[in-house]
Amino acid sequence: xxxxxxxxxxxxxxxxxxxxxxxxxxxxxxxxxxxxxxxxxxxxxxxxxxxxxxxxxxxxxxxxxxxxxxxxxxxxxxxxxxxxxxxxxxxxxxxxxxxxxxxxxxxxxxxxxxxx
Amino acid sequence: xxxxxxxxxxxxxxxxxxxxxxxxxxxxxxxxxxxxxxxxxxxxxxxxxxxxxxxxxxxxxxxxxxxxxxxxxxxxxxxxxxxxxxxxxxxxxxxxxxxxxxxxxxxxxxxxxxx
Numbered sequence: 001x002x003x004x005x006x007x008x009x010x011x012x013x014x015x016x017x018x019x020x021x022x023x024x025x026x027x028x029x030x031x032x033x034x035x036x037x038x039x040x041x042x043x044x045x046x047x048x049x050x051x052x053x054x055x056x057x058x059x060x061x062x063x064x065x066x067x068x069x070x071x072x073x074x075x076x077x078x079x080x081x082x083x084x085x086x087x088x089x090x091x092x093x094x095x096x097x098x099x100x101x102x103x104x105x106x107x108x109x110x111x112x113x114x115x116x
Numbered sequence: 117x118x119x120x121x122x123x124x125x126x127x128x129x130x131x132x133x134x135x136x137x138x139x140x141x142x143x144x145x146x147x148x149x150x151x152x153x154x155x156x157x158x159x160x161x162x163x164x165x166x167x168x169x170x171x172x173x174x175x176x177x178x179x180x181x182x183x184x185x186x187x188x189x190x191x192x193x194x195x196x197x198x199x200x201x202x203x204x205x206x207x208x209x210x211x212x213x214x215x216x217x218x219x220x221x222x223x224x225x226x227x228x229x230x231x
Contacts, residue, residue, distance in 0.1 A: 045222035
């Protein structure tokens with residue numbers, strides 16, 4: 001079964017603190033894709049990153065970084081020096097191959113509040 | 117390039133009515149997927165369309181249906197609305213064919229309230 005777990009329901013940090021959002025996934029497939037999306041209060045899901053199962057290189061994009069570890073089936077997301085604009089709900093998602101279409105399996109999301 | 121657009125943005129209906137939501141994908145994107153988001157169930161996959169054909173369907177009752185037109189625009193319909201259908205309905209598109217490795221880009225959603 002395909003499953004994504006985001007155990008942290010809500011996180012609050014003070015501005016400029018670093019914060020890590022956890023994502024653990026389950027799949028029996030060897031080829032799959034992992035994504036992170038941000039959902040601000042406006043509702044639109046904003047794409048942040050995509051990673052395939054054969055690429056375990058960590059990635060850094062500005063204040064954002066992602067740590068992918070197949071050994072622990074985790075794809076964690078770190079925001080460095082958080083800002084108020086980072087306040088949003090963050091979703092981790094899984095797609096597997098061969099798939100039966102373009103279906104995401106989403107985690108339940110982590111609501112991040114950055115306090116000024 | 118314009119993003120995914122959804123209309124209407126907000127909708128209020130009463131139980132028993134039906135509703136049609138519209139989604140225009142990013143130009144050139146041929147795969148369109150629909151998701152329902154509720155506080156209790158989170159983000160759930162409804163269905164996906166590609167080349168005017170439904171390619172995949174989530175675990176929703178037959179009251180939920182959709183279609184895709186030749187220009188890739190998509191509509192979803194919910195008949196005999198129930199209170200539990202109140203949700204944010206999100207549409208997403210991807211290029212070129214909706215494969216697993218493609219990124220889906222989401223629209224702003226339609227907030228449906230059923231009274």
